């Protein structure tokens with residue numbers, strides 16, 4: 001069976017130019033004694049906007065690992081696929097993030113609900129989960145609600161899994177189930193029963209991505225109470241541990257955090273809880289390499305700085321259109337976006353420090369950062385120019401990508 005290591009990291013590289021810099025961060029972690037399995041992820045949405053194919057991600061991953069002589073396992077993740085989109089990802093991917101978000105809340109057949117409720121009645125009342133000290137109550141109503149919300153979705157996860165398995169063969173790919181792109185977080189109790197359902201569906205789930213409390217906006221820090229997150233995260237780990245034993249799930253099953261990158265307020269909590277319980281994690285980051293590319297180009301100055309500025313200025317005019325597909329995962333205060341006139345006069349340092357996620361720098365502007373994060377479509381429309389600049393300023397850009405990955409993410413969680 002294909003397996004991830006204890007620690008793995010999902011990395012997005014929208015334009016396929018930064019794989020080597022990302023891998024270098026992984027290799028630097030190894031030099032510091034921490035093995036992390038690299039996973040290159042790209043969602044259908046990103047492929048559609050840029051006009052790439054899943055095969056392109058595979059080619060990049062094979063090329064950079066080959067060139068670096070990287071002999072450890074690595075994966076290509078069909079990120080957030082469902083029954084409608086999985087097909088074209090099958091040949092090139094060996095990690096599948098089965099996204100059941102759109103199926104949650106749909107109702108399974110009465111007969112299936114009845115069978116489920118019958119099967120779980122022994123849990124009604126109070127559930128003991130080793131490692132969790134508080135009493136977790138579980139009423140008949142709650143069980144009913146969980147069946148109504150999640151049973152259909154678990155069935156769909158089974159259907160999608162079997163479709164992939166039929167083509168690729170059991171054990172030849174990693175299976176993740178994700179439920180993070182929904183409005184309501186799943187409680188540890190819900191997670192427990194969702195894992196039971198996946199066990200019944202015989203989905204050999206190796207990573208599970210719940211939605212946590214608080215906001216996980218793309219490319220910026222966590223919004224919410226980090227200590228509440230920590231408590232929830234720790235309970236989820238205990239639930240997973242218990243579910244592995246109770247529901248015969250793969251022993252390597254671990255939690256997956258769809259972080260949207262840059263959750264600096266959470267990283268110390270995540271790191272210490274993982275160490276406390278000796279648990280693994282899959283940390284999925286977003287396509288923020290694109291932001292590092294723009295920061296690098298801004299630092300390079302001249303034509304490259306002009307290009308970075310033009311992306312921002314165009315984005316200002318198309319804010320609504322660019323933000324629409326990402327409405328649930330960004331929060332931009334448009335009043336805090338600097339005007340085109342202002343930005344035109346900026347130098348390299350001012351532009352780069354407005355965009356770089358360094359909270360100690362007074363120039364840092366999370367609104368501008370989020371807008372540029374979703375503005376990659378504009379670079380896709382001027383790809384020849386963009387790629388030429390990336391090639392001309394390869395060194396400075398890849399240093400930005402590496403620093404971001406290693407210093408701001410890996411070091412804060414794993415080292």
Ligand SMILES: [Zn+2]
Nearest residue numbers: 178180181258
């Ligand atoms: Zn996600």
